[in-house]
Amino acid sequence: MPDQGPGSAQRTAAGGRRGEEDNALVAAGIARLRARGERVTPARRAVLRVLAETSEHLSAEEVLARADEIVPGMHRTTVYRAVESLGEVGLITHVHPAHGPAVYHLAAALTGGAHLHTRCRRCGEIADVPADLLDDVAARLAATVGFRLQPDHAALTGLCRSCADARAAGDGGAAAPA
Numbered sequence: 001m002p003d004q005g006p007g008s009a010q011r012t013a014a015g016g017r018r019g020e021e022d023n024a025l026v027a028a029g030i031a032r033l034r035a036r037g038e039r040v041t042p043a044r045r046a047v048l049r050v051l052a053e054t055s056e057h058l059s060a061e062e063v064l065a066r067a068d069e070i071v072p073g074m075h076r077t078t079v080y081r082a083v084e085s086l087g088e089v090g091l092i093t094h095v096h097p098a099h100g101p102a103v104y105h106l107a108a109a110l111t112g113g114a115h116l117h118t119r120c121r122r123c124g125e126i127a128d129v130p131a132d133l134l135d136d137v138a139a140r141l142a143a144t145v146g147f148r149l150q151p152d153h154a155a156l157t158g159l160c161r162s163c164a165d166a167r168a169a170g171d172g173g174a175a176a177p178a
């Protein structure tokens, strides 16, 4: 699995307890857990570190696989519960692509970077887009039908630039609706 992080955090070799303290986001997450009187378990530490060290959006399965590289041998259910509990305390969050499992990343409460997501229905790429993108739509929905839009919980679907270009170039053959 290619590690194409933006250089914010170097992945240290498996078992490196040390690397975790080097990561400000992990340290901030642990501090918040302690401040709330929550337990700081190896599984919770590992999950925070997995998500702090990548800019990718990872499924629970992928989080589990990477957490296992950090702390080998944890029970799957233990790590799943860590993912869930970190979500409940607001340190990580997830988004639902139109297809496939939910994907996780650190919450804006930790990163300061609230955003929405797009997902390409052709290549599956998930990208971050500005958090205020749908503010006008949300305001209109609230004013007209009273519906409160929460656009951060599901990805917007469509075609990424390169897939749209490829389709325009006619590479995809018949325009089969997906």
Ligand SMILES: [Zn+2]
Binding pocket: 120, 121, 122, 123, 124, 125, 159, 160, 161, 162, 163, 164
């Ligand atoms: Zn695409």
Ligand SMILES: [Zn+2]
Binding pocket: 057, 105, 115, 116, 117, 127, 128
């Ligand atoms: Zn994101």
Ligand SMILES: [Zn+2]
Binding pocket: 094, 096, 102, 153
């Ligand atoms: Zn959900």
